[in-house]
Amino acid sequence: xxxxTFFCGKMGAGKSTLxxxxxxxxxxxxxxxxxxxxxxxxxxxxxxxxxxxxxxxxKVPVKGLVQSMLAAGTDVVMDFPANTMAQRAWFRELLxxxxxEHELVFLDLSDATCLARIEQRRLVEPARAATDTADMxxxxxxxxxxxxxxxxxxxxxxxxxxxG
Numbered sequence: 001x002x003x004x005t006f007f008c009g010k011m012g013a014g015k016s017t018l019x020x021x022x023x024x025x026x027x028x029x030x031x032x033x034x035x036x037x038x039x040x041x042x043x044x045x046x047x048x049x050x051x052x053x054x055x056x057x058x059k060v061p062v063k064g065l066v067q068s069m070l071a072a073g074t075d076v077v078m079d080f081p082a083n084t085m086a087q088r089a090w091f092r093e094l095l096x097x098x099x100x101e102h103e104l105v106f107l108d109l110s111d112a113t114c115l116a117r118i119e120q121r122r123l124v125e126p127a128r129a130a131t132d133t134a135d136m137x138x139x140x141x142x143x144x145x146x147x148x149x150x151x152x153x154x155x156x157x158x159x160x161x162x163x164g
Contacts, residue, residue: 002070002100006078008147009107011140012114019079028075048139063094070100084145104153
């Protein structure tokens with residue numbers, strides 16, 4: 001049975017790094033939202049509002065694509081955020097139409113750790129300097145909601161996967 005793996009963690013927590021690792025270890029297809037957005041909407045995502053608008057445009061085609069891959073028995077790792085209840089509700093809709101297994105990997109790191117990682121990422125990836133800022137972290141983090149048992153996901157801590 002195919003498995004969908006997706007991630008919850010604050011900006012800078014290491015979701016993308018862990019997604020690449022999990023996809024490689026499991027020979028799964030990796031879908032990265034940042035790459036899709038940069039390719040489809042180059043230079044157009046400057047603010048959080050821009051991100052919300054453009055990322056919502058990806059939801060319908062990506063949902064169908066992922067459901068098709070899971071139905072074909074292909075494991076999928078989605079580097080798309082599951083950081084709010086609304087974002088996780090979209091993953092729930094996606095999963096409910098399949099018979100796939102799933103793991104929601106939760107990276108529970110402090111704000112200080114995430115901010116330090118964001119600062120380092122700006123040095124390594126200068127193209128992200130405009131959006132990877134302490135102000136953007138604060139704006140995004142105010143919406144962050146840790147997963148709860150009532151949502152019904154198979155939550156796995158990043159520490160159990162050798163990350164964190």
